[in-house]
Amino acid sequence: MTLAAARVLSSLTILALMTASSAVRAQEGETSEVSKMEPPKPEWVFVRGGFGSEGTSIYDTKTGKMKGMVNTSASSDMALDPTGKFYYVSETIWTKGNRGTRQDMVAVYDAIDLKLQADINIPDRLLVGERKQNFIISDDGKWGFVYNMSPASSVNVVDLTKRKFVKAIELPGCAALMPNPAVGFSALCSDGSLATVTVGGAKPVITHSAPFFSATGDPIFENFQYDKAKQQTVMMSYTGLIYTATLGATPTVAQPYSIQAAAGYAAADTKPLAVDWYPGGRQPMALHRPSGELYVLMHMGEYWSHKAAGEEIWVLDTTSRKVVRRFPLKIPAAHIEVTQGAEPMIFLNEEEGGNGIILDGKTGKEEHKIERAGGGMAYTMPAS
Amino acid sequence: MKKFDADGLGESLLRGFAGRTSRRSLLSKLGLALVAAPAFPLLPVSRANAAKPDRSPEGKTAFARAAQTKDDTECNYWRYCAIDGALCSCCGGGIHSCPAGAQPSPVSWVGTCINPDDGKAYLIAYRDCCGKPLCNHCFCDNADRETQIYTPQLNNDIIWCFGTDSMQYHCSTAVLVGAAQ
Numbered sequence: 001m002t003l004a005a006a007r008v009l010s011s012l013t014i015l016a017l018m019t020a021s022s023a024v025r026a027q028e029g030e031t032s033e034v035s036k037m038e039p040p041k042p043e044w045v046f047v048r049g050g051f052g053s054e055g056t057s058i059y060d061t062k063t064g065k066m067k068g069m070v071n072t073s074a075s076s077d078m079a080l081d082p083t084g085k086f087y088y089v090s091e092t093i094w095t096k097g098n099r100g101t102r103q104d105m106v107a108v109y110d111a112i113d114l115k116l117q118a119d120i121n122i123p124d125r126l127l128v129g130e131r132k133q134n135f136i137i138s139d140d141g142k143w144g145f146v147y148n149m150s151p152a153s154s155v156n157v158v159d160l161t162k163r164k165f166v167k168a169i170e171l172p173g174c175a176a177l178m179p180n181p182a183v184g185f186s187a188l189c190s191d192g193s194l195a196t197v198t199v200g201g202a203k204p205v206i207t208h209s210a211p212f213f214s215a216t217g218d219p220i221f222e223n224f225q226y227d228k229a230k231q232q233t234v235m236m237s238y239t240g241l242i243y244t245a246t247l248g249a250t251p252t253v254a255q256p257y258s259i260q261a262a263a264g265y266a267a268a269d270t271k272p273l274a275v276d277w278y279p280g281g282r283q284p285m286a287l288h289r290p291s292g293e294l295y296v297l298m299h300m301g302e303y304w305s306h307k308a309a310g311e312e313i314w315v316l317d318t319t320s321r322k323v324v325r326r327f328p329l330k331i332p333a334a335h336i337e338v339t340q341g342a343e344p345m346i347f348l349n350e351e352e353g354g355n356g357i358i359l360d361g362k363t364g365k366e367e368h369k370i371e372r373a374g375g376g377m378a379y380t381m382p383a384s
Numbered sequence: 385m386k387k388f389d390a391d392g393l394g395e396s397l398l399r400g401f402a403g404r405t406s407r408r409s410l411l412s413k414l415g416l417a418l419v420a421a422p423a424f425p426l427l428p429v430s431r432a433n434a435a436k437p438d439r440s441p442e443g444k445t446a447f448a449r450a451a452q453t454k455d456d457t458e459c460n461y462w463r464y465c466a467i468d469g470a471l472c473s474c475c476g477g478g479i480h481s482c483p484a485g486a487q488p489s490p491v492s493w494v495g496t497c498i499n500p501d502d503g504k505a506y507l508i509a510y511r512d513c514c515g516k517p518l519c520n521h522c523f524c525d526n527a528d529r530e531t532q533i534y535t536p537q538l539n540n541d542i543i544w545c546f547g548t549d550s551m552q553y554h555c556s557t558a559v560l561v562g563a564a565q
Contacts, residue, residue: 098550127545127551128542128543149536153536175536176533188534215532220532222533272442272443272445302445302446303445304446304447304527304528306530307525
């Protein structure tokens with residue numbers, strides 16, 4: 001191109017831009033803004049990214065739309081403030097990214113602007129991810145309990161009101177924490193007992209129930225369901241035995257019953273070669289507290305298939321001890337959660353494809369599909 | 385039915401551990417766990433049943449019935465009966481070797497796997513290799529006799545990078561410790 005031709009082209013370009021500019025002159029200029037959140041709602045579901053992934057996405061199960069994201073790092077544990085004011089993240093970072101000095105903390109995020117409010121330093125924590133029971137909050141929202149294994153096991157007690165680490169309580173042989181109102185917390189133990197830790201006194205007191213399950217023969221999934229209103233925890237073993245613990249200073253555990261028997265089948269057992277319906281997945285069950293209905297991911301297989309994704313959802317009425325609904329799934333799911341309102345909505349993470357699926361809890365009808373919703377643990381707000 | 389000998393498993397594991405590591409800080413922490421032994425049964429065991437384990441096809445898990453001994457880059461390789469993670473054999477390492485630049489964890493979770501060639505059960509230590517980003521190859525998640533974190537030595541979800549310079553998980557190996565019976 002000659003110099004003269006280039007000048008003509010340049011002039012034409014400027015003329016075209018001026019013409020276009022006059023055509024859109026009516027539009028006002030914009031400034032960048034930042035959205036704010038509403039307080040967490042019962043119909044929201046919080047979905048972790050999955051192993052090695054950061055961020056927890058918040059979706060409205062009524063619309064299937066994303067509302068925002070909590071800033072969770074890889075291998076962190078998130079807990080929801082029961083009062084709805086904060087999101088807490090128990091996490092571990094290093095001063096040089098993937099190396100350097102290790103720092104463990106509970107990060108406090110405001111529920112409205114999702115900005116960091118504080119880092120509460122703690123001594124240590126277990127790195128595993130995919131576990132709600134490694135970081136729990138007391139029912140009144142005042143205390144946080146962070147599980148640690150280094151490799152001796154202990155629990156860090158955090159005062160969330162003063163935003164201070166208080167003390168570490170050694171808890172040998174136990175893990176998987178659940179709130180125990182007015183006492184502190186309880187935990188499952190490798191001797192098959194339930195430990196109860198009284199936190200308030202000068203020195204913590206740890207008591208154990210009589211052993212009631214086999215930690216190596218038929219373990220109880222750590223994905224048990226704590227019900228604040230009933231002060232009970234519903235638990236399930238690999239074979240599908242349902243245990244209910246009533247909490248307090250001296251918890252009691254009711255005689256277990258079989259979910260397969262509740263569906264009209266023979267109870268499943270641990271014998272090789274026996275093909276049966278078993279519970280499984282990485283988050284195999286969710287309790288709808290107001291109705292007492294337990295949503296369980298079930299699959300056909302042999303024993304020790306407890307990580308297998310669910311092919312059906314069985315809805316167990318824990319009052320009548322009957323499976324009242326069964327929803328076959330198009331694609332197996334490894335995580336299940338249910339919202340706690342009067343009209344429960346089921347959230348599933350599909351094993352293949354990574355899509356999130358939202359089903360009507362009463363009919364099983366698919367309401368929304370969320371592309372790449374997040375491959376990890378799902379949370380909903382506890383019933384108020 | 386006797387599923388596996390956790391007592392022997394623990395003994396072999398600790399012997400192997402004692403022979404390989406000199407990390408005082410780690411040992412002091414592990415010692416703390418062992419001091420608390422009455423409430424922390426590191427070696428959970430059903431002593432009542434002393435019968436020989438059933439290694440017949442009818443007594444094997446689905447994994448054991450389909451296991452092979454030729455290709456350690458496949459999830460059904462016999463030692464992988466309770467592995468969870470990326471196979472180091474696919475990441476520049478080997479069945480008991482970490483890839484270059486990674487560091488093996490001195491502690492691990494364990495499994496009891498049956499070698500189909502001799503029908504015997506062996507104790508396998510699944511040692512994570514640490515200090516490099518996640519190797520995105522050959523993910524396996526087998527769960528024979530795998531339990532929850534309250535029995536940590538049999539749980540394969542924990543990032544077993546204790547006592548290493550970095551807790552970054554890279555991949556997992558399956559180290560033969562010895563016969564389990």
